[in-house]
């Protein structure tokens with residue numbers, strides 16, 4: 504591994520990004536060429552696009568790019584497996600060729616000019632470099648609130664997760680090899696990578712508005728990611744259920760004793776409101792608890808199947824001049 508002249512693979516997941524590809528490819532090429540010319544990365548570095556089973560002409564556009572320019576490589580997944588799996592697929596393919604991999608969204612909302620700093624931190628000996636967004640100006644009110652609430656909740660649950668770090672991240676070949684050993688289906692990279700314990704550093708970057716096309720993270724995908732994050736990183740919600748159950752048990756003993764005393768004293772309390780309240784509360788608590796348990800049960804079920812995380816349909820990596828490369 505040559506830390507001074509690393510082969511860098513930039514992994515860009517794409518799902519129905521037809522409007523974005525052309526523009527992003529220009530920017531990515533500019534950046535990689537600048538980095539190569541300044542001697543910061545090896546001339547064998549590439550941009551690897553992962554088509555996550557797009558339904559539009561994203562893949563055709565990607566293939567057109569790679570056939571014209573061997574800077575661009577393409578991995579096509581057979582079906583839409585979601586952002587986390589798409590970047591995992593890209594990283595696992597890139598691992599065979601690269602000394603370091605940086606994952607970045609293809610809409611380039613994350614500032615690609617921060618790459619220089621990622622590379623510096625890598626050269627300084629870090630195996631993991633996390634991109635942390637400086638602020639949330641480009642986000643709506645609701646996303647700001649939910650994001651900060653979510654990070655707070657994750658910390659409360661004891662998950663070792665970086666606040667405001669999405670999946671803009673550099674991993675060295677060593678870290679990628681380690682990551683390949685994790686075969687969980689319920690993949691939440693942000694939570695998983697800090698647990699690997701490599702030397703790491705952070706890079707702060709600005710977030711831009713999306714220029715072309717719409718966000719591919721639907722509310723549904725977002726909720727799934729959030730739940731995956733919690734269930735894959737912590738089992739504390741299950742413990743919380745036990746605690747709630749125990750507290751309710753203590754309260755019911757107290758109420759039970761009180762009611763019995765009142766009964767023997769001959770006071771028949773008109774307890775209609777209380778009864779309704781208690782039965783609704785208990786019904787609610789029971790259902791929520793079952794839901795939480797069900798969430799974990801579902802995850803266990805999926806994990807036990809050991810299905811592949813993704814199916815790679817095709818890989819195009821044109822390695823002109825590979826002979827000259829010592830690997």
Ligand code: UDP
Nearest residue numbers: 516517518555585586589608609718719720
């Ligand atoms: N993406 C993907 N598969 C999906 C959804 C999204 O590969 O099922 C990619 C998408 O093409 C983009 C990145 O994940 O490169 C982030 O998605 P997006 O920009 O839509 O999310 P947002 O920035 O709005 O959170």
Ligand code: MG
Nearest residue numbers: 608610612713
């Ligand atoms: Mg985006």
